[in-house]
Amino acid sequence: MSDSFVVEIKRLPNSEGLPLPQKMSELASGFDLYAAVEEPLTLDPGQRALVPAGLALAMPAELEAQIRPRSGLAFKHGITALNSPGTVDADYRGEVKVLLINHGQEAFVIERGERIAQMVFQLVPQVRLAEVEELGATVRGAGGFGHTGTR
Template sequence: MTILIKKMRTEAILPVRATVGSAGLDLCACLQKPLTIAPGDLVQVPTGIAAALPEGTVGLLCGRSGLGVKHGITLSNCVGVIDSDYRGELAVGLCNVGDKPYTLRPGERFAQLLVLPALTPALQEVQDLPPTQRGTSGFGSTGK
């Protein structure tokens, strides 16, 4: 399987896996200058790249755990979704849920792209759903 990548800006850095066993491709900030994210701020960070994901897959944008745990920098929508037919520049919404400003540097790894199979089943409206042991029991119904 191959992902076609196009640089949209000359200073863009192509995504790479940090290790052989890494599931995600690290995305780098394509910035002209450092960007300081104050506590509570929401920002959109460009990557400078576009991708052609294989048909039948979906790209999931995820945060980097070190940025989240150490600095409170996380994705503004928790997980971004990139459809396989999208061809525009990849950008990532970030927010600072920490209590200190964080400065993102040009070229810094700040998010990850996971490419996974995507099921697209047909929908069928019904009057009743098949029963299960759990039924409609929801939040907290299976214990702590």
């Protein structure tokens, strides 16, 4: 196995009785997050809500946590993470929350303990920006959206 990192996780008072984030299979890349709502939360079509996960993290500087939608909620109900992937920076110590939106045609009720998103840890390279007068040429050049094809 390659390098491993320790991510500290703190349960917040609203997470009492909920599981810690967990992978649902051995090779899963994401840890499922659970809704730490005090009472059911109804998302009407087109409505969005910031849903608490009941935890805070402390990560090494080399990591970020990406908050991503759960494919089952998206496919079955049209529920997705609005700012996907959301980023939890290594220096953030507040509660992890998930911005969900209902793109479906029916109201959706988020129950306490429902799996609402997944959290994937990614390496963050240390990058230094260098201002220059000119950039090196490429075949593509400044070709932007749709530049490589019509479909």
